[in-house]
Amino acid sequence: MNPIDPQTQGMGLPETGNFKPQLEKRYKIDQVFKIVSWAATFSAIIVLAILLIGVLTEGIPKLSLEFLTAPPSRKAEQAGIWPAFLGTIALLLITAASAVPVGVGTGIFLQEFAQDSKLAKIIEINISNLAAVPSIIYGMLGLFVFARLLEPITGGRSIFSAGLTLALLILPVIIVATRESLKAVPDSIRMAGMALGSTRWQTVRVHVLPLAIPGIMTGTILALSRAIGETAPIIVVGAAAFVPFAPEFSVEGFREPAFTAMPIQIFNWISRPQEEFHAIAASAIIVLLLVLMVMNTTAIVLRNRFQSNR
Numbered sequence: 250m251n252p253i254d255p256q257t258q259g260m261g262l263p264e265t266g267n268f269k270p271q272l273e274k275r276y277k278i279d280q281v282f283k284i285v286s287w288a289a290t291f292s293a294i295i296v297l298a299i300l301l302i303g304v305l306t307e308g309i310p311k312l313s314l315e316f317l318t319a320p321p322s323r324k325a326e327q328a329g330i331w332p333a334f335l336g337t338i339a340l341l342l343i344t345a346a347s348a349v350p351v352g353v354g355t356g357i358f359l360q361e362f363a364q365d366s367k368l369a370k371i372i373e374i375n376i377s378n379l380a381a382v383p384s385i386i387y388g389m390l391g392l393f394v395f396a397r398l399l400e401p402i403t404g405g406r407s408i409f410s411a412g413l414t415l416a417l418l419i420l421p422v423i424i425v426a427t428r429e430s431l432k433a434v435p436d437s438i439r440m441a442g443m444a445l446g447s448t449r450w451q452t453v454r455v456h457v458l459p460l461a462i463p464g465i466m467t468g469t470i471l472a473l474s475r476a477i478g479e480t481a482p483i484i485v486v487g488a489a490a491f492v493p494f495a496p497e498f499s500v501e502g503f504r505e506p507a508f509t510a511m512p513i514q515i516f517n518w519i520s521r522p523q524e525e526f527h528a529i530a531a532s533a534i535i536v537l538l539l540v541l542m543v544m545n546t547t548a549i550v551l552r553n554r555f556q557s558n559r
Contacts, residue, residue: 268345283331304538308531316532320493321514330533333514335407336488337477339496339503340510343412344419344476349469352420353509355428356465358401360452380421380433387418388485396486404504406487408496411508418474426468430461470548474541480512490517509538 319514329458363369391414396406403409434457442452496502511533518530 268320269278273536281316302323304531304534307528308533308535311528312535316529317536320495321491321517322493325523325529328518328526328529330511330514330536332492333509333511333533334499335495336492336508337511337537339408339498339508340415340483341473341477343409343503344415345469345473347416348423348472351416351429352423352469352472353427355420355466356424357431357453359424360428360431361457362449372457376421376424380425384418384479385481385514387414388482390414391417391482391486404506406506407504408508409482411486411488411510413480414486414504415476418479418482419476422472422475423465423469426472427461427465430468431465433464433474434460459555463555466548466552466555470544474544477541477544478537480510480516483510484513489514490514500537 307531316329317334318331320332321325321330322328359369359373363372391410392406395403395410395413395555403413438456438460439452442456443449447455485538487506487508489507489509492507494507496505496508515530515537516527518533521527
């Protein structure tokens with residue numbers, strides 16, 4: 250009788266003539282893959298650290314209250330980001346208000362209520378494909394639909410049109426994140442709810458959705474973080490590189506034709522040859538990173554709170 254190898258004893262496989270060499274080969278391949286993965290991870294961290302150190306070193310000395318509250322200027326020492334900062338906040342509000350309800354609702358319907366048909370599969374495939382479409386294509390679509398066809402409503406090339414365009418951009422990501430979060434909820438929760446007499450909608454609303462909210466919120470914040478850094482779609486829709494006045498937070502203000510955002514302002518300063526503008530561009534990058542950190546921190550806090558309540 251062949252002796253039993255300790256590594257194969259739990260699997261009930263006796264040691265054969267070629268089993269042990271194959272097992273050792275697999276362990277070596279696993280070790281190589283582990284080393285390559287760690288090397289790739291550390292390389293990305295090193296590159297990110299170099300970028301952050303460069304931005305922080307150059308941008309922190311230029312950060313001040315005047316820089317945050319001043320309008321842009323042709324002189325670097327007088328330039329600020331206030332109109333671009335408020336423009337970014339306005340775009341974020343419009344995008345979130347437009348994309349989150351539609352995306353979450355669509356994800357809930359496709360996952361919990363839609364029948365398993367060919368039409369549902371086609372819609373699912375197309376939604377996944379839309380998540381990989383270049384952002385400039387969404388800009389062209391927004392220019393045609395929101396800035397031209399719906400000009401009486403959106404005001405043409407305005408913050409309203411740009412926000413709706415960004416909502417289209419992140420809509421597939423929110424739908425996919427919602428569906429994956431709902432899939433992670435055990436089916437026993439659904440069966441238990443309906444066994445107690447709840448309708449399908451009551452089961453989803455009371456039992457399934459609260460368990461899926463942390464994942465949905467994480468995907469939504471990541472999608473909004475992508476939208477806040479986009480430049481090409483809003484340039485196509487009509488964002489300008491130099492706007493000296495801040496937008497008004499009202500329906501009429503969102504329909505004004507002149508607006509800008511922080512990514513466009515940063516690109517404008519980076520493209521100039523003067524080193525002073527490069528320094529304030531680094532300061533604007535720091536402010537944009539802080540906005541992203543606040544968004545992600547909010548998502549983490551809310552996610553942990555929902556998880557603790559669960």
